[in-house]
Amino acid sequence: MATITTRAFVLRSIKYGEADRILHVFSESHGCIGLFVKAAAKKSRTLGAAIDPLSLSEIEFRETEQRELLPLRSAESLRLFDGVRTDLEKLSQASFWFDLLLHLTAPGVADQELFRLTELCLAALDESEHGWRVDLTTFFEFHTLRCAGYALGFEACLGCGASVDDAQPVCFSISQRAVVHCQRCGAQERNGRPMPRVLRALRACAHGVLEPDDDCRPAEHLLRTLLHHVLGRTLKSEALLDEMSRSM
Numbered sequence: 001m002a003t004i005t006t007r008a009f010v011l012r013s014i015k016y017g018e019a020d021r022i023l024h025v026f027s028e029s030h031g032c033i034g035l036f037v038k039a040a041a042k043k044s045r046t047l048g049a050a051i052d053p054l055s056l057s058e059i060e061f062r063e064t065e066q067r068e069l070l071p072l073r074s075a076e077s078l079r080l081f082d083g084v085r086t087d088l089e090k091l092s093q094a095s096f097w098f099d100l101l102l103h104l105t106a107p108g109v110a111d112q113e114l115f116r117l118t119e120l121c122l123a124a125l126d127e128s129e130h131g132w133r134v135d136l137t138t139f140f141e142f143h144t145l146r147c148a149g150y151a152l153g154f155e156a157c158l159g160c161g162a163s164v165d166d167a168q169p170v171c172f173s174i175s176q177r178a179v180v181h182c183q184r185c186g187a188q189e190r191n192g193r194p195m196p197r198v199l200r201a202l203r204a205c206a207h208g209v210l211e212p213d214d215d216c217r218p219a220e221h222l223l224r225t226l227l228h229h230v231l232g233r234t235l236k237s238e239a240l241l242d243e244m245s246r247s248m
């Protein structure tokens, strides 16, 4: 069986028995995978923070037939994101992002685009001077959903395909992941109303790079509704995220 060396974000680290650990990582080469770290306590000097949650590490593991938990051979920390670790507001955001990766990506399937996006967003969060960057969370949520196959259609009417005009009443059909906008297609009967800020926020997310003037926040509620529709429940990390948001 091949030995794989790849970069990975440690999403979760759980103690197993006296000395072992189970890691859930988002890797560049294999997407989300579970790793078994035998005698992690004894190896703490060599592994250090490389197996702690939030670390970006270079890991080495062996592929096995049994894909549940792969044995970790070594790990070396590449970046610790201390600016996120030491700031509860930032940490609440990163925890939510990692929950999104754990619950929305297909296990064992690489997604280079999402990996790169995670790296960029975490670096931006780590380096940001303002603790609270809710924009980044909305942006990350939009793209994690999109990469997982849940892109929200907002450019064209679901009924007739006409392009969306900010001034027209629009309504979102979450079950069909699309916007219904023109009167003929029933936006008004479905309590549609003009939502120019939400549409602009979605365009800002879709643009792929956040500009200083972009405001993604108006799309936050809509994306969260889509997330709950997809998962059928709320995520644990949302409670702290929302608490932080309210206290700002």
Ligand SMILES: [Zn+2]
Binding pocket: 157, 158, 159, 160, 161, 162, 181, 182, 183, 184, 185
């Ligand atoms: Zn229409």
